[in-house]
Amino acid sequence: MHRADPRPHKIDVGVGVYRDETGETPVMRAVKAAETRLLAEQRTKSYLGAEGDQGFTDRLADVALGQPLATDTRITGVQTPGGTGALRLAAELLARAGATFVWVGAPTWPNHGPIFREAGLVVRTHAYFDTAQSRIDFAAFVDSLAEARFGDVVLLHGCCHNPTGTAFSPGEWDELTQLFLARGLIPLIDLAYQGLGLGLDEDAAGMRAMLAAVPEALVAYSCDKNFALYRERVGALWVQAATPAAAVPIRETLLVLARSLWSMPPDHGAATVRLILDDPALKAEWRAELTSMCARINGLRSALGASHPALAPIADQQGLFALLPIDENAVSQLRERHAIYMPASGRINIAGLQLETIESFAAALSPYLPRY
Ligand SMILES: Cc1ncc(COP(=O)(O)O)c(C=O)c1O
Known part of the structure; x- marks a missing residue:
């Protein structure tokens, strides 16, 4: 459904894989280097x-x-x-x-x-x-x-x-x-x-x-x-x-x-x-790239957590996922009104966001979040 949606501002926080700031899931540098070596050595x-x-x-x-x-x-x-x-x-x-x-x-x-x-x-x-x-x-x-x-x-x-x-x-x-x-x-x-x-x-x-x-x-x-x-x-x-x-x-x-x-x-x-x-050397390169993936996720978490009081716990959690405190009805309205895609459970992939889209994402979410 996300793929077929023509709205340019659409957001996919559904698919549960790491994405970089361009929305891609890249092959890691150390993996590329090791695969080249593998072809030469392993077979x-x-x-x-x-x-x-x-x-x-x-x-x-x-x-x-x-x-x-x-x-x-x-x-x-x-x-x-x-x-x-x-x-x-x-x-x-x-x-x-x-x-x-x-x-x-x-x-x-x-x-x-x-x-x-x-x-x-x-x-x-x-x-x-x-x-x-x-x-x-x-x-x-x-x-x-x-x-x-x-x-x-x-x-x-x-x-x-x-x-x-x-x-x-x-x-x-x-x-x-x-x-x-x-x-x-x-x-x-x-x-x-x-x-x-x-x-x-x-x-x-x-x-x-x-x-x-x-x-x-x-x-x-x-x-x-x-x-x-x-x-x-x-x-x-x-x-x-x-x-x-x-x-x-x-x-x-x-x-x-x-x-x-x-x-x-x-x-x-x-x-x-x-x-x-x-x-x-390859191990160090892998660790460095993993650390920067992790830093990207945690930067997004901090920004999302700061965007609304009901999202604050997200800043203290970890990894790719968070479970939004919203119901299935909210999930379908977010899809229809704002081109935001996630499974009915309200689970989001943090890495599907960009720092630039967090404000509009949180604004779209706001009417469905619990009020304190
Ligand atoms: C909590 C958890 N355990 C296990 C797996 C399975 O790992 P794999 O994708 O390597 O089969 C996943 C994958 O999404 C997962 O989220």
């Missing part, structure tokens, strides 16, 4: 196993988990087709291990429910977001987990929550860790936007602290956004077992499951990431 060995590119999974563990895999043999990792593949593989592993319930917050990324259900798990919903205040309702979240039983799995967004833009504070991560330990709950951390919130290490800090404290955990990771490899579907799943010995059959099971899901993950994108992470 002599054709076959890859179900685990994918182990160099990729190991190097990425350094970025995500803050440690190379070799230092913690309780953690085993495999390459997956995107974060979606990692979540699906995690779901299959959990179902195979006898898990029944996976808890997800309200709201969450709409694909979470189908991914777990298709693997035979039962999805239960816990409180998460206070829509009126545009913040996490942590007390209600903890209360609703009172029903969770020993061995239940709880999905957590590692940073940059989709769709609300929220993130746990270090204190909240700590409280959750204590709660999970006391109740025997297993965290499945979905880290799809590392580096697009506060920074690479900051965005993973809560997750790392939790991993250090709990015996078992799973981490589903996507490189599709922070390496802008949307076309390639690059991801990884790490599983932390209670002991190094327990990690061995888990790895074997992951490989059996992966063979029946996708046989081998596609190589090109993961090999590109591996080349970047292996080369200090």
Whole structure:
């Protein structure tokens, strides 16, 4: 509908991918350089196993988990087709291990429910977001987990929550860790936007602290956004077992499951990431470009937050998304009257805005926002 709209001032805050100030989703400089190198170097060995590119999974563990895999043999990792593949593989592993319930917050990324259900798990919903205040309702979240039983799995967004833009504070991560330990709950951390919130290490800090404290955990990771490899579907799943010995059959099971899901993950994108992470100059270039993407998003957040009192919480949130406190009716009126496009949920992609369009965007939104 946005594409077909002839109005020149139209705004698309619907599609959930990073956009630069010209509205494009560019290929990152380090990715271009690594792809050129890959064409020259990589193509002599054709076959890859179900685990994918182990160099990729190991190097990425350094970025995500803050440690190379070799230092913690309780953690085993495999390459997956995107974060979606990692979540699906995690779901299959959990179902195979006898898990029944996976808890997800309200709201969450709409694909979470189908991914777990298709693997035979039962999805239960816990409180998460206070829509009126545009913040996490942590007390209600903890209360609703009172029903969770020993061995239940709880999905957590590692940073940059989709769709609300929220993130746990270090204190909240700590409280959750204590709660999970006391109740025997297993965290499945979905880290799809590392580096697009506060920074690479900051965005993973809560997750790392939790991993250090709990015996078992799973981490589903996507490189599709922070390496802008949307076309390639690059991801990884790490599983932390209670002991190094327990990690061995888990790895074997992951490989059996992966063979029946996708046989081998596609190589090109993961090999590109591996080349970047292996080369200090390329790695520095990737980090610099990611930092400027992140700065653009946070600049837009500050401007949008300052434009209207009801949008103020957006300035303190993170990542690509925010959930506007408006209803479906407002969403369709914004489309009809102002050529502003977003899904019925009111989720907006902050990077779909430009600094120059924020004022008119906020003015169009204003009649539909709550008044204080
Ligand atoms: C919260 C969340 N998790 C996982 C994914 C899946 O990642 P990928 O696109 O790499 O499959 C997404 C993608 O939109 C997401 O928003």
